[in-house]
Amino acid sequence: MKAILPNGEEIDPTYHGAGYHGTSLDPEYVFKHGFTARGSDRRLLEHVLNNSQSAFRGTTASANVCSENAQGAVYWAEIDGWVYEIVSACWNVEKELEGRVPTPSGYGNSPHKGELEAAIPGEVRPHQIRMASKVIGKHGRLRASEWHFNKSFRKP
Incomplete structure (x- = not known):
């Protein structure tokens, strides 16, 4: 799969690696079924703008990030x-959109700069999921608790 930039250029993933995604779905279901694709729209900017038909799913580089803005995997999960x-496969959203987003005065960056988001394909198979952690509230902040490993996980 390739992502599409605002100018129509198709690009390969920035890198292959791990990212964290937050949701209300429990591991009993996710470790068995994975995550289904949401849509087929491969435009990276539209994904960032919360397009419900995005072919991507958002991840962050850390499970616990950006508490000031309530952004990141633990805040998405609640x-x-x-x-x-x-x-x-991951697309570094800020890097790929840098200087490529049309604005009235020329070109700008991702509208959500600072989120540290990597977009991944929306469909995630069970063997791509390494582990899961329940989100808890502690000292007025959300955080990941004990990690549970997925027996179906396979290293790429």
């Missing part, structure tokens, strides 16, 4: 939700 470590 208390009692789950954070998953997923190993996949």
Whole structure:
């Protein structure tokens, strides 16, 4: 799969690695079924703008990030939700959109600069999910708790 930049150029993934995704789905389901694709729109900017038909799923470089802005995997999952470590092809959203987003005065960067988001293909198979952690609230912040490993995980 290739992502599409605002100018129509198709690009390969930036890297292959691990990222963290937060959701309300529990590991009993996710370790068995993975995550289904949401849509087929491969435009990276539209993904960042929360397009419901995006072919991508958002991940962050760390399970616990950016508490000031309530951004990151634990904040997407909320208390009692789950954070998953997923190993996949990744597009570094800020890097790939830098200087490529049309604005009235020329070109700018990702509209959500500072989120540290990597976009991955929306469909995630069970063997790509390394582990899961329940989200808890502690000292007024959300964080990942004990990690549970997925027996179906296979190193790429």
